Amino acid sequence: MIKVIAEDFIKEEYLEIVKPLYAELVAKTKLEKDCIEYNLYIDQDDKTHFIFIEEWPDHDALDRHCQTEHFRRLVPLINEHQSKECEFTIMEIFQ
Amino acid sequence: MIKVIAEDFIKEEYLEIVKPLYAELVAKTKLEKDCIEYNLYIDQDDKTHFIFIEEWPDHDALDRHCQTEHFRRLVPLINEHQSKECEFTIMEIFQ
Structure with a gap:
């Protein structure tokens, strides 16, 4: 299992x-x-800051998500309007 | 409902x-x-970077969490070993 903050x-x-x-x-x-969790949030202190919290079974599943039609079509359209580069954190659960 | 990344x-x-x-x-x-979700993750690229993902019914519940015995005892002990200040993002779900 991997968790992602985008x-x-x-x-x-x-x-x-x-x-x-x-x-x-x-x-x-x-x-x-393969999507376990995929929710989008907005920073209470900054309405221009959008945060995805995602969970995928493994890195391969995350890679497949990034190759879907909807991802490849929508993410570039969103990114045309970004004020700075996206940031990604990929995490494992603390045991 | 509020979501927190700490x-x-x-x-x-x-x-x-x-x-x-x-x-x-x-x-x-x-x-x-009142705890809906409270999980701790480690950044895959930086084993010194710990990320809590939390969910609480509202700000009052989050405030009560910060007043518990375990929070008030353990967080200062952890923070003695921090390399830089904690960062918090409080979020609402995107509708």
């Missing part, structure tokens, strides 16, 4: 453009057979 | 000292009646 930073003037793209990305990713 | 950065030479403190903190927090 953070997006969006230019404020494009928030209403990216929201339906995020909604579609979340809905379609939740339908992937 | 990130700790520990000096490498103290990892074996903090691990049992973290284990106790996680076990006791999971027993709190």
Whole structure:
């Protein structure tokens, strides 16, 4: 099992453009057979800071997610409106 | 509902000292009646970077967690070994 935090930073003037793209990305990713968890959150102190919390069985499943039609179509459209690069943290559970 | 990411950065030479403190903190927090989720993860690229992912019904519940005996005893002991300040992100679900 791997847990992922993926953070997006969006230019404020494009928030209403990216929201339906995020909604579609979340809905379609939740339908992937290997998806254990895929939820999107907004920082209470910064409405331009979007945070995905994800769980996948392994790295291969995460790689397959990144190759899906919805990911390859929607993520570049979202990233056109980013104010800075995305940040990713891949984690293992503390035992 | 609020989601929290709390990130700790520990000096490498103290990892074996903090691990049992973290284990106790996680076990006791999971027993709190308002705790919905409280899991600790380790960054795959940095074994000194510890990440809590938490879920609480509201801010009051989070405040009560921070006043528990186990939190007030264990967190200062952990923080004695931090390499830099903790970072917190409090989030709402994207609708």
